[in-house]
Amino acid sequence: MEKKNETNLILEDYKTHFYYQKSNLNISFNRVTFIFFVFLVISIIFSSKALYLGSLKKNENNIEVAKLDYRASLIDRDGNILAKTVITTNVGINPNLVINKDKLLINLKLIFPNKDYKKIKEKLNGKKFFYLQKQISWDSFEKLTLLGDKSIISEEKISRIYPHRSLFSHIIGQIDDDNNGISGIEKFYDYELRKNNKPIQLTVDTDIQYLIREELIKSKEIFNNLGSAALLMDINTGEVISLVSLPDFDLNKRETIEDLNYTNKVTKGVYELGSVFKTLTLAAAFENNIVEPDTNFEKLEKKIFCAGNLISEYDNKLPTNLTAAQILIRSSNIGSVRIAQKVGLEKYKNFLNKLGILSKIEFDIEEVGQPLKFRWGKCKLATSSFGHGIATTPLQLAKAYSIISNGGYEIKPTLIKKEKKNIQIKKILKNEVSQKINPILRKVVSTKEGTANFANIPGYEIAGKTGTANKVKNGIYTKDKINTFVSIFPFSNPKFVLLVLLDEPKPNKEYVYTLSSGQKYKGNWRNTAGWTTVLIAGQIIKNIGPILATKY
Amino acid sequence: MKRIVLIFSILILILATTVTKHSTKKIDKEIFNLKEDIRFLTDQYELVLLDYNYLSSPKKLLEYQQKFFENELVPVDIQNLNQIKFNNKKVFIKKLIENSEN
Numbered sequence: 001m002e003k004k005n006e007t008n009l010i011l012e013d014y015k016t017h018f019y020y021q022k023s024n025l026n027i028s029f030n031r032v033t034f035i036f037f038v039f040l041v042i043s044i045i046f047s048s049k050a051l052y053l054g055s056l057k058k059n060e061n062n063i064e065v066a067k068l069d070y071r072a073s074l075i076d077r078d079g080n081i082l083a084k085t086v087i088t089t090n091v092g093i094n095p096n097l098v099i100n101k102d103k104l105l106i107n108l109k110l111i112f113p114n115k116d117y118k119k120i121k122e123k124l125n126g127k128k129f130f131y132l133q134k135q136i137s138w139d140s141f142e143k144l145t146l147l148g149d150k151s152i153i154s155e156e157k158i159s160r161i162y163p164h165r166s167l168f169s170h171i172i173g174q175i176d177d178d179n180n181g182i183s184g185i186e187k188f189y190d191y192e193l194r195k196n197n198k199p200i201q202l203t204v205d206t207d208i209q210y211l212i213r214e215e216l217i218k219s220k221e222i223f224n225n226l227g228s229a230a231l232l233m234d235i236n237t238g239e240v241i242s243l244v245s246l247p248d249f250d251l252n253k254r255e256t257i258e259d260l261n262y263t264n265k266v267t268k269g270v271y272e273l274g275s276v277f278k279t280l281t282l283a284a285a286f287e288n289n290i291v292e293p294d295t296n297f298e299k300l301e302k303k304i305f306c307a308g309n310l311i312s313e314y315d316n317k318l319p320t321n322l323t324a325a326q327i328l329i330r331s332s333n334i335g336s337v338r339i340a341q342k343v344g345l346e347k348y349k350n351f352l353n354k355l356g357i358l359s360k361i362e363f364d365i366e367e368v369g370q371p372l373k374f375r376w377g378k379c380k381l382a383t384s385s386f387g388h389g390i391a392t393t394p395l396q397l398a399k400a401y402s403i404i405s406n407g408g409y410e411i412k413p414t415l416i417k418k419e420k421k422n423i424q425i426k427k428i429l430k431n432e433v434s435q436k437i438n439p440i441l442r443k444v445v446s447t448k449e450g451t452a453n454f455a456n457i458p459g460y461e462i463a464g465k466t467g468t469a470n471k472v473k474n475g476i477y478t479k480d481k482i483n484t485f486v487s488i489f490p491f492s493n494p495k496f497v498l499l500v501l502l503d504e505p506k507p508n509k510e511y512v513y514t515l516s517s518g519q520k521y522k523g524n525w526r527n528t529a530g531w532t533t534v535l536i537a538g539q540i541i542k543n544i545g546p547i548l549a550t551k552y
Numbered sequence: 553m554k555r556i557v558l559i560f561s562i563l564i565l566i567l568a569t570t571v572t573k574h575s576t577k578k579i580d581k582e583i584f585n586l587k588e589d590i591r592f593l594t595d596q597y598e599l600v601l602l603d604y605n606y607l608s609s610p611k612k613l614l615e616y617q618q619k620f621f622e623n624e625l626v627p628v629d630i631q632n633l634n635q636i637k638f639n640n641k642k643v644f645i646k647k648l649i650e651n652s653e654n
Contacts, residue, residue, distance in 0.1 A: 073598060080605045084598060163606040210610035459631040459649045490649075546630050549649055 069158040069179045072192070073199035074172060076206045077241075077417055081199075082168055083186075083251075088135040088159040091144060095124050097151035104149060108132070111143045135159060162251040167209055169248040170264040171202070171415060173365065177254075184365050185415065201417040203239035205551075208232060211543045213244045216500075219536045220246070223505035229265035229394060230540065231499045234552075235402045235488065237420070238411035241496070243267075263367075265501060267395045270369040273484050273501075274469030274529075275451075276397060277387030278336045279437065282328050283404045284343050284351035286433045291339060293325040293436050300334045306379040311337060314468075314528075325440045329450050331466070333386045340385030348384070349376055354428055355400040357392050364415040369393045387467055397486060398499045405441070405463075405488045405497070407434045434494075438463055442491040451530040452485060453516050455538040460545050461490035464537075466529035471504065480504045483529035485537045496548060500537040507531070 074083040098104055101124050105117060112133065123130045132152075133140065144152055160175055162168070173184015181187035189200060216228040232242040245265040249257055263269055285291040298321045303312040313333050319326075327335030340348055352358055360370045371392040374380060383389040395413060402411050408429025441463035444450040451466045464487030471480040483502045488494045509523040513535070524531045606612070617625055633648040 079601075081598065081602050084602055086599065086602075161602065163602060164609060164611075207610050459629070549630055 072196045075199045090134045091154045092131040094129045094151050165250045166248040170245045203417050205241050208544050209242045212242050215540045225502045226504040229501045231266045233497050235406045235494045235497050238413045268367045268369045270391045271482050272391045272469045274387040274467035275331045276467030279465045281336050281340050281385040285339050286436050291324045295324045329443045336385040337382045345381050401486045402497045405494045438491045452534045454534040457541050463488045463491035468528045483533040485533040500533050502533050505532045
């Protein structure tokens with residue numbers, strides 16, 4: 001009985017999954033201390049170095065700024081500097097630190113005799129710091145330093161210098177106050193200019209650029225034009241030797257320009273350029289073997305209508321029968337319409353596309369115009385044939401003339417000098433086009449019937465075509481003109497294309513022209529390219545010809 | 553034995569690297585100094601060139617011409633200019649501009 005009441009007490013070990021497992025890693029205290037000590041020493045060394053570097057006074061601020069704001073130089077094809085970054089010194093005065101104002105003024109008068117000292121005296125009486133001379137010469141700066149006046153404070157600044165001022169303004173473009181390119185080459189090659197140590201070489205020639213610009217300035221004196229432009233390009237490589245657009249601006253002044261007249265007329269300006277398109281029409285016919293230079297066009301009307309719009313000849317005395325070559329030489333509108341109609345809409349359109357007339361051109365600056373888009377039709381074909389109702393940039397027109405005259409090789413206009421082996425040449429037109437068109441363009445200049453006699457400069461074999469167009473303003477044709485002349489020379493072995501454009505020239509009744517016969521002729525009431533732009537182009541070629549003949 | 557060879561070769565490599573680095577340190581320093589000199593001289597050259605370009609710019613040259621040689625420099629007809637060429641000790645005189653129309 002007692003057994004039954006017995007309680008069996010069984011003690012069991014409490015089993016659990018959580019148990020302590022002894023690590024195999026046996027790290028002794030000494031080892032941990034040693035590692036800690038090593039890290040401590042290293043951190044002390046680095047910290048002390050960091051403190052030392054931090055305590056150093058930075059007196060080479062200018063070098064840092066120079067590195068940040070550095071831009072490589074721009075040079076022309078002969079290695080002449082067109083743009084360079086230099087460190088300049090600005091000097092100012094803190095009036096609070098001036099001890100003897102009269103003495104300081106006398107000393108300043110000796111160093112800068114031409115300054116307005118009334119204003120300087122007023123500023124000296126004030127309390128604000130003011131600049132005495134920005135971009136001071138070393139000579140003057142040394143004299144100022146020798147005065148030993150504590151109130152004279154100098155600061156060094158990075159400046160971009162353009163020694164030719166406005167000569168290359170539309171090519172080089174501007175930079176802003178933070179040294180970023182905002183237009184022209186400065187913007188397009190901003191990254192390269194910041195990263196490269198070597199200067200970027202352009203294709204332009206400073207001497208030629210200057211001579212062309214001078215003649216364009218003279219054109220304003222003669223024809224009172226609103227603006228003007230010229231482009232000289234190597235016909236075989238597309239290298240731009242000169243690109244001038246007037247008005248231009250002094251790059252050193254860094255002015256904000258909002259006036260649209262300051263647009264780059266060569267690359268950005270999109271114009272209806274008139275009869276210069278007749279060359280393209282005839283070239284399209286030669287390319288497609290549709291006409292020959294002596295193909296006769298008979299019974300040419302003096303006026304025709306297309307969808308109610310009048311198309312007429314500018315000169316009613318033109319014969320009714322003309323050959324294809326004579327149509328171009330005498331600049332017949334109706335004749336060009338007939339040639340274009342023979343070519344046909346599709347072939348004509350394809351030809352213009354091949355020459356790159358209708359699409360935006362790739363160039364080395366961002367200021368490039370977009371040719372106006374339009375819907376093709378029979379009337380558009382007719383008007384386009386003589387350059388009416390079709391607009392493009394002068395740069396693209398010069399490119400098209402180059403291809404037509406250089407044997408049919410495509411070129412890419414460029415401002416950056418490249419090695420000749422890197423220039424790719426692709427043939428896009430037949431040889432015959434140049435062989436047929438160049439002698440005809442020569443006759444436009446050399447024969448009496450032609451419209452460009454003033455450009456017949458002996459020795460240079462000038463060939464070319466004139467274009468007189470009414471300027472379109474806000475979609476409406478005005479009486480103002482855009483007069484253009486595109487020339488190729490020497491025509492027997494073309495090397496250069498020169499395009500000259502005058503924006504809104506006015507006839508000059510007082511100007512004395514010298515005709516090819518040597519006779520003098522006073523006064524002109526004709527506001528055509530032949531009497532305005534060709535004259536200027538002739539003068540340009542006369543001046544730059546010797547350089548081109550001897551140097552290129 | 554392998555272990556000794558390995559340690560020995562590592563030691564030689566370390567030693568060789570140290571010696572090489574030490575010997576090239578001087579050359580590195582010289583190269584750096586030369587580069588700095590070139591940079592400085594290039595900068596000086598460009599500044600002198602800048603002055604030269606400004607003083608001999610076409611604008612300045614025409615100003616000098618008007619000032620000093622107003623009546624002395626006369627334009628020459630380019631058609632009258634000839635060029636002399638030497639070939640195998642023979643002298644050839646050629647027109648500078650060949651006119652295909654004549």
